[in-house]
Amino acid sequence: MTVYTYALTLRDHPLRLDGLSGVGAPPTPLRTVLAGPLCAVVSDVSEEPHPTERDIGAHHDVQQRLMESGVVLPLRFGATALDDDAVRSALEEHADDYAERLRRLDGCVEYSLKAAQEARQPHDHIRDGEADSEAGSRPGELGVPDARPRLQALASGVTEAFRPFTREVKPGAPSGEDFLNVSFLVSSDQDELFIASEMSLAHQMGEDFDFRLHGPLPPYSFA
Known part of the structure; x- marks a missing residue:
């Protein structure tokens, strides 16, 4: 055995x-x-x-x-x-x-947050039969040259927005279509504020972004 x-x-x-x-x-x-x-x-x-x-x-x-x-x-x-x-x-x-x-x-749990940018259909960038001149900077245009730095900056901003409600933060490598993959160690007295903040941020970002929050979890990333 x-x-x-x-x-x-x-x-x-x-x-x-x-x-x-x-x-x-x-x-x-x-x-x-x-x-x-x-x-x-x-x-x-x-x-x-x-x-x-x-x-x-x-x-x-x-x-x-x-x-x-x-x-x-x-x-x-x-x-x-x-x-x-x-x-x-x-x-x-x-x-x-x-x-x-x-x-x-002690008194902490882990939350894992991942986020991706929702891709738009090509016709979303056509107005009255003409190409939208701003299409290259619109959400969903992942192929444009400046998309990756912009999404990296966005990931950093999202992470920092939650830092006041967490004890520790551990970024991970995003996979697939995700631009954000981060784990947070959250104490019980900040749990509700953290969840409310995530819901508020996801609402502010709108339907162009897909936020997936998992938890509370055992604190694997911080053990």
Whole structure:
């Protein structure tokens, strides 16, 4: 058997995990490995886990439940150790570091914000049968030479607009049609303000932009 680790938390965490099942086929009961003030939530697996929809969902559900009732240091899917002694040794060896991370994340969740520019249909740039001379600077014209710097500047502006409501910000590399991919660490006392600000900004930007906010999430990007 291999030990699969979902998250680290503090020894006094309520650990309300009733009704949840872990990863693996078949899943084994969730349990804890303790070391000083730290606690690792684990289960046994018979082989290295594969990122199936079911197992990814189980991994996420455990972390979400832990996050609802206390601070959590979430681990990425697939974290395993040889046995309980290996988990306990890691907790002891990095005790100060883990305790500091948990302190920093206490009372916080992560929000992930992505944004893309909605492409316009060609006929949107035709007025009375004539080409619109300003088409090159209109939203949706991603192919014009100045589009990328303009969108990069826009991404920076959007990120800075949310900084007053966040503890930490971690930009990511946009993919596909997105020009913005950023994660925010948000404390519970700023949560409602952050969400309201995102809704307000998306409304101000209008239908030319597609904003997708995901959260609250376990703070993967800041763990």
